Amino acid sequence: MLLTPISRARLRAIGTTLVGALALAACATPTPYQPATGSGFYRNGYADQQIEPNRYQVSFAGNSLTSRETVERYLLYRSAQLTLERGYDYFILADRDTNLRSRTYSTPGVGGFGGWGAGFGWGGWGPAWRYRSPAFGWRTWDPFWGDPFFDRSVDIRTVDKYEAMAEIVLGRGPKPSDNVRAFDARAVLQSLGPSVMEPDTRR
Template identity: 30%
Template sequence: MRISTLAAVMAAALLLTACVTPYARKGWTGGYTDEKIDENHYRVRFDGNGHTSSDRVWYLWLYRCAELTKEKGYTHFTVRKPGEPLASGPAAGPGAYERQPAAHADAGQEPPRLVKTKGGGAPIFIYSPGYTVTTWHNDAVVALFREPLPEAVLLLNAQAVLDQLGPYVQSDGKAAPLARDEVLRNAATLVRPERGYTFGGEL
């Protein structure tokens, strides 16, 4: 009974590690976390496992930033690197979001192990070296905004992000997303004193 239970646990663990990270709160295979800093600042992080690509981590992280913005009653958001002062001024300009945190990688080394060979008679164990597992993460402080929006600050429209990435997230990656830059351009909002709102593509 003990052996069969152990085998079942190991099989379940292998199944989990073979799956890409879903869009959900962080669990065994990764996911998102959000930590409140103050009323309109949250730290949002998305961790992928070794089967999850950099692009997938980035899309799911950005989707969570937009979703959190709407959940808290706001309409727009910006992102800053963790540790950057919250009062350090507005985003630098139209190209700022192309420079915002991309997914970063961690490389962990799986330890070497002994593998039992198949066959009759006494079991024989052979040495199997470990291998490198790369995992991707996105981590940023999200600042939330609503009307009246600040002038000359590059913002992302949360609903525009949700609309663009919703099919990708809801289909668990089966629906192809737009390119990263296109998502950002389509969601970008800049309030200019002389022109009012300017939306993506015109920046």
């Protein structure tokens, strides 16, 4: 059976809708406190890397339903947990930052970029990009020129998510009382523990 161009277009639209539905289902709840899974924009959870014997880089990335407050709280919790795992008592935040990461989706998929805006990745995107409209062929969208989708065949939406990162220095004994960036690891776990959402392992 040969497919007409219209049939192929419908199949592509159905496929795009199914992929979008699966992606939304995977992000139906905020990211729980767990080791990172995925990569790049799709990475969710905590990760850490040793830089020096007592210095680590720690991060926590949430999905679009995870608030900035939660992401930063989980970063502190992981820092405290890592501190005790390595046999230390306190950690000092040598550096800390929280980034807003954005990606722009289109439905149905547009352009030669698989539906992504230009300059994808870490919150940056170009002022214009091309997309293919089933009704009008190739067009260009510029966000400064209002709503160009008068044919209503393309839906554009931006997904925002937060990632918090820090470099921590680990120490033993009581935390330095004169350093506001120093945290007692056990106290942090005790204080934040009740608000940490672990993944649901019931299957």
